[in-house]
Amino acid sequence: MVTSQDCLKKYGPPETEKFMTVWDVPTELEYGAIPRKIYCNRDLVVPLSGAFTNVVRRGLVAEIRTWDGCFNIRRKRGATSSSLHSWGIAIDINAAWNGFGKTPTMSPELVKCFTDAGFDWGGTWKKPDGMHFQLARI
Ligand SMILES: [Zn+2]
Numbered sequence: 001m002v003t004s005q006d007c008l009k010k011y012g013p014p015e016t017e018k019f020m021t022v023w024d025v026p027t028e029l030e031y032g033a034i035p036r037k038i039y040c041n042r043d044l045v046v047p048l049s050g051a052f053t054n055v056v057r058r059g060l061v062a063e064i065r066t067w068d069g070c071f072n073i074r075r076k077r078g079a080t081s082s083s084l085h086s087w088g089i090a091i092d093i094n095a096a097w098n099g100f101g102k103t104p105t106m107s108p109e110l111v112k113c114f115t116d117a118g119f120d121w122g123g124t125w126k127k128p129d130g131m132h133f134q135l136a137r138i
Contacts, residue, residue, distance in 0.1 A: 001120055001136070002084060002089070002120075002134060002135055002136070002137060002138055003081070004076075004081045004082040004083075004084065004086070005081075006138060007082075007084060007086070007087040007089070007138065010138055011041070011087050014073045014082065014086035014087055015073065019041050019042060019043070019087060019088065020039060020040065020041060020042070020071065020088050021039075021040065021041070021042045021045065022037055022038075022039055023037065023038045023039075023040055023044075023045045023048075024036070024037055025037065025038060025049075025052070026049070028056070029049065029052045029053065029056060031056060031061040032061045032062060032064055033064045033065060033066055033067045033093070034052055034055075034061070034064060034067065035067050038070055039070065039071050039088070040070045040071060040088040040089075040091075041071075041087055041088035041089045043089060043135065043138055044070070044088060044089050044091075044135065047117050047118040047119060047135060048091065048117070050116075050117035050118065051113050051114045051116075051117035051118075051119060051133075053117075054112075054113035054114075054116055054117055055110070055113045058109065058113060060107075060109060060110050060113060063094075063106075063107060063109075063110045064093050064094065064110070065093075065094050065096075065097070066093065066094055066095060066096065067091075067093055068091075068092035068093055068094070068095040068131060069085070069091070069092055070085065070088055070090065070091045070092075071085060071086075071088040072085040072086070073085075073086045074086060077100050077129075078127070084134045084135075089134055089135040089138060090132060090133065090134035090135070091132075091133050091134075092131040092132055092133075093131060093133075094106060094130075094131055095131040097130075098123070098129075098130030098131040099130070099131070100127070100128075100129050100131075101127050101128065101129075102128065102130065103128065103130075104123035104128055104130025104131075105130065106121075106123060106130055111123065114133045115136075118135060118136050118137070119133040119134060119135060119136055120133070120134050120135075120136045121133055122134070
């Protein structure tokens with residue numbers, strides 16, 4: 001799993017935002033709660049585009065009920081290391097129904113759209129973070 005140390009090594013301190021870009025989401029992926037523009041890490045664009053393509057092709061758009069963000073410089077909940085949101089390589093969706101430490105309600109089919117595209121899912125962690133997907137490698 002990618003750690004904050006890996007991110008520091010590759011991208012430097014989060015505050016520089018040098019690794020960030022504004023991704024204009026292609027029209028063919030603009031469905032439902034999928035945002036029109038996402039401020040994210042350059043390395044997130046291809047995998048996230050792949051995940052959204054999976055969601056659209058597999059007919060699961062309605063299952064993304066809310067987009068809950070990507071870039072956010074912050075500590076990991078209950079930890080001292082930085083969350084991968086600090087480097088814009090993690091996203092949250094359906095937060096209201098997949099709270100930190102709670103049993104996730106995300107369907108396995110929706111989760112697979114992301115894991116097939118190169119993401120790790122927080123829903124399988126010891127303390128589940130069901131809303132959370134992050135790049136499996138950088
Ligand atoms: Zn998250």
